[in-house]
Amino acid sequence: MKIWLFLLEFSLVVLLPISGLFALTRQFQMLQQNSYFPSRYGGWVKTAFLPAMAGQIVLAVLLFFLVLKAPVALSVMLCAFLLGFRIARAVSTQKKSIKKLVFTARIKRLYATAAVWYLLLALAVHFSKGTLSSFLFLFLMIFVFVTPLTALFCRTVNAPLETAVSHWYVRDAKRILRERPDLIVIGVTGSYGKTSTKFILSRLLSEKYNVVATPQSFNTPMGVVRTIRQDLQPQTQIFICEMGAKNRGDIKEICDIVHPRYGVITSVGPQHLETFRTVDNVFATKFELADAVLQNGGEVFVNGDSAELMRRIDPSRYKVYGTNPTFPFCANGLTCGRNGSAFTLSFDGRELAISCPLLGMHSVLNLTGAAAVALTLGVSDRDLCFASASLRPTEHRLELKPWLNGSLMIDDAYNANPEGCMEAVRVLSHFENMQKVIITPGLVELGDKEEEYNTKLGIAAAEICDIIILVGKNRSKPIYDGAISQGFARDRLHVAAGFQEAAAIYAALADANTVALLENDLPDNYLY
Numbered sequence: 001m002k003i004w005l006f007l008l009e010f011s012l013v014v015l016l017p018i019s020g021l022f023a024l025t026r027q028f029q030m031l032q033q034n035s036y037f038p039s040r041y042g043g044w045v046k047t048a049f050l051p052a053m054a055g056q057i058v059l060a061v062l063l064f065f066l067v068l069k070a071p072v073a074l075s076v077m078l079c080a081f082l083l084g085f086r087i088a089r090a091v092s093t094q095k096k097s098i099k100k101l102v103f104t105a106r107i108k109r110l111y112a113t114a115a116v117w118y119l120l121l122a123l124a125v126h127f128s129k130g131t132l133s134s135f136l137f138l139f140l141m142i143f144v145f146v147t148p149l150t151a152l153f154c155r156t157v158n159a160p161l162e163t164a165v166s167h168w169y170v171r172d173a174k175r176i177l178r179e180r181p182d183l184i185v186i187g188v189t190g191s192y193g194k195t196s197t198k199f200i201l202s203r204l205l206s207e208k209y210n211v212v213a214t215p216q217s218f219n220t221p222m223g224v225v226r227t228i229r230q231d232l233q234p235q236t237q238i239f240i241c242e243m244g245a246k247n248r249g250d251i252k253e254i255c256d257i258v259h260p261r262y263g264v265i266t267s268v269g270p271q272h273l274e275t276f277r278t279v280d281n282v283f284a285t286k287f288e289l290a291d292a293v294l295q296n297g298g299e300v301f302v303n304g305d306s307a308e309l310m311r312r313i314d315p316s317r318y319k320v321y322g323t324n325p326t327f328p329f330c331a332n333g334l335t336c337g338r339n340g341s342a343f344t345l346s347f348d349g350r351e352l353a354i355s356c357p358l359l360g361m362h363s364v365l366n367l368t369g370a371a372a373v374a375l376t377l378g379v380s381d382r383d384l385c386f387a388s389a390s391l392r393p394t395e396h397r398l399e400l401k402p403w404l405n406g407s408l409m410i411d412d413a414y415n416a417n418p419e420g421c422m423e424a425v426r427v428l429s430h431f432e433n434m435q436k437v438i439i440t441p442g443l444v445e446l447g448d449k450e451e452e453y454n455t456k457l458g459i460a461a462a463e464i465c466d467i468i469i470l471v472g473k474n475r476s477k478p479i480y481d482g483a484i485s486q487g488f489a490r491d492r493l494h495v496a497a498g499f500q501e502a503a504a505i506y507a508a509l510a511d512a513n514t515v516a517l518l519e520n521d522l523p524d525n526y527l528y
Contacts (some may be wrong), residue, residue, distance in 0.1 A: 017118035020144035022090035024114055027151035029101035035220070035246075036106075038152060045148045096500070106162060113154040117143070166222060173228040173257060183236065184209075185258045186373065187289045189243040189251055190266030190303070191282060192417035193366050194219070196394045197266050198242045201370035203391055207383035209237040217414070219244030221253050228258075238377075245285045255292035262376075263293040263300040264369050268309040269419060270449050277447065283312050290318070301329075301372050305365055321372045322365065329372040331364050336430060345371060352381055356388045359398040359410070360427045362420055367391070396521070398427060404503070406512035408434075413521030418443060418453045422460055424519055429464045431515045436464060439502050440519035441471035442479050451478045458482020465517075467509060469494045469502045 034040035101107065121140040128136050143150045177183065188198045195217050202213040214227045219242040232239060243254045268283045286309075290300045294317070304310055304322030321329035325346070331354075334343040340357035341364055356367060371384055379387075393399040396413040403409035408431075412424045421443060428436050438461045442454040458479035461468050468483055470476035473495055483493055496502035499521065506516060 016140065016144055017115075017122050019086045019090075020118055020147065020150065021111065021114060022087045023144075023147045024111070024150060025090055025101055026093055027147045028107055028110055029099075031110075031151055031155065032101060032104075032107060033099060036155065038155070041148075041151075096498075106158075106165075109158055109161065110151075110154045113157050114150055117150070117154070117157075169222065169225045169229065170257060173225040176228055176232060177258060180232070180236075183232075184238045184262070184377070185260045186238065186240045186262040186264065187243050187251075187255065187258065187260035187293065188240060188264045188266070189219075189245070189286050189289050190264075190306075191269040191286070192420050193266035193303070193362060194242050194244070194264075195414070196363065196397050197264055197366040197370055198240050199394050200367050200391060201264070201373055202240050204370050204374035204379055204384060204387045205238055205240075205377065207374075207387050208377070208379050210235050211238045211240065212236045213240035214242045217244070218242065221250075221257065224254055224257060243289060245288075248281060248285050249288070251285055251288035252292065255289060259296060260289065260293050261296055261298040262373060263289045263298065264373060265289060265300065265302045265309065266366065266369060267303055267306040267419070268312070269306065269417060270446055270453070279308055280312075283308065287313075299376065301369055301376075303365055303369060319372060319376070321368045323361075329368055329375075331368040334361060334364055336360070336427070347372070347375065350381075352385060354385060354388050356391050358391060358393055359400065360423050362423045363393075363398060398424060403510070403516060404507045405510045405514070407510040407514040407516060410515065410517045412517060412519050418446070418456070421453075421457055421519060424517055425457075425460045425464050428515065428517045433513075435466045435509075435511075435514040437467040437469065437506060437510070437514060437516040438465045438519060439469045439471065439499075439506060439516055440476075440479065441521075442476050443520065444475075454478035455482035455485075458484075459486055462486035462488040467492050467494070467506075469496060469505055471496050471499055471502050473497060 030044050031041050034044060118140070121136065121143065125133055125136045125140055143153070177185075186201065188194045188201065190197070198213050202211050205211050210233075212227070212231050212233070214224055215231075218224065218227060224241055224243075227241075228239070239258070241254065241258050241260065243251050245251050265286055268279065268286055270279055270282070290302075293300050300318045302309060302313065302315075302318045302320055304315070304320040304324055304327045310320075319329070320327045321331075323331055325332065328347060330346040331343045332346065334341060336342075336359060340355065340359060342353070342355045343364055345352045345354050345368060354367070354371075356363075358364070358367065367388060371388070374384060374387075375381075394414075396411050399411040401409050401411055410424065410428060412420075425438065428438065440457070440461075442457060443450060446453055454476075455478045458468075459482040461479070462483040463486065468479075468488065470479055470493070476495060480493065480495065484490070494502075494505050496505055510516065
């Protein structure tokens with residue numbers, strides 16, 4: 001009997017906290033994907049975790065009942081099985097995740113805090129007696145099974161340390177930049193198009209300069225700071241800094257670190273309205289970059305085709321690019337197809353014939369804005385044309401690639417804005433005499449406009465596509481309704497729970513004459 005009692009205590013004091021640590025992987029993953037903001041993480045908990053909480057409650061009650069009522073040997077075996085099942089389920093969930101947890105130093109510190117907290121509770125249970133022991137065991141169960149509570153607890157405990165670490169990193173990045181007064185810093189922001197413009201600009205400028213740009217979608221203060229500390233070298237001449245924002249003051253915070261000499265504002269539109277509330281707030285935030293650049297005596301390049309942007313500015317203060325012939329930098333005569341796009345770039349009374357393997361009018365606008373900066377910084381016409389022809393689509397942004405059963409995929413998985421979404425559907429329409437399919441979960445973070453824009457996406461898809469595959473049975477409903485309103489056949493409209501199921505549906509109907517638009521591959525915190 002003693003050995004069984006030992007094994008039971010081992011299960012409860014050791015395996016129970018370990019299962020909690022494994023279950024926390026999902027919570028830390030969502031906390032990370034929501035930029036560690038409790039309000040945004042809480043939104044995911046409310047919409048996705050709480051509906052599934054019933055299973056956790058049943059498991060917790062069952063374990064509690066086993067400990068109090070069941071024979072010891074049976075309790076050991078069932079506890080071990082249930083906790084093992086919980087650990088295996090946590091591992092399986094992570095393997096199936098679209099955007100997996102990244103084990104950064106911050107995440108490791110969160111795990112360490114959780115492990116210490118679980119250890120303290122387990123030791124308290126072990127050394128206590130009677131009613132106190134039962135109470136502490138219940139307390140341990142709550143933190144082990146209500147994992148969002150533990151995740152927020154660990155974040156709160158670590159907050160002072162994380163603030164101190166962040167401040168040290170920022171000070172170090174500022175020191176590095178102070179030691180490089182010759183470095184040209186270019187800020188790039190916008191509601192959409194900023195990442196693509198950044199990569200295009202980096203390629204064009206690399207014809208003349210040694211360039212470093214923030215990688216991937218690194219556009220937060222700490223992402224910028226990390227790039228400065230890890231990637232800037234003595235030979236670096238230009239640093240291109242993407243600047244993202246979800247609240248007023250976010251762009252200014254980055255500008256106060258890097259002090260940009262040039263700025264590119266690609267667009268202003270209804271993006272992140274859940275936090276910005278209005279497009280006016282979006283505009284004010286994006287133009288924090290313009291304010292900083294002009295204060296530094298620099299130049300700001302703005303996209304004149306962004307209606308929300310142009311109606312709020314005095315164009316004489318900026319270098320405007322777009323498709324209007326009156327703009328200082330103008331793209332016209334666009335043609336596009338399987339091989340990309342070709343257009344004429346007009347500036348300073350001259351014209352350049354540009355060819356590039358990019359798709360879509362917004363890609364051409366991104367290239368035009370980048371070309372305007374490159375020409376201003378002395379890149380030659382010849383080098384500009386060569387660099388444009390050698391561009392590669394930004395990963396997951398209208399990237400054309402082979403896919404299932406010999407079909408084609410237009411991978412636009414990182415696009416998440418209304419204008420870009422509609423442009424991607426228009427690009428799909430250029431593939432004549434092919435079966436056209438869209439796979440999408442729709443648009444997010446548009447506040448009270450989200451349903452409206454997703455309905456419009458459904459209407460546009462119904463006009464262009466032969467097959468529509470939606471991802472997320474609840475979130476995608478406005479797209480479904482929009483397509484049905486146009487008389488789209490229900491047997492050609494599919495709804496999948498996740499992207500793996502969507503891919504399986506597509507594989508059953510795709511052939512070499514099929515082209516699929518993968519539009520907005522949402523991370524796990526949005527799929528429900």
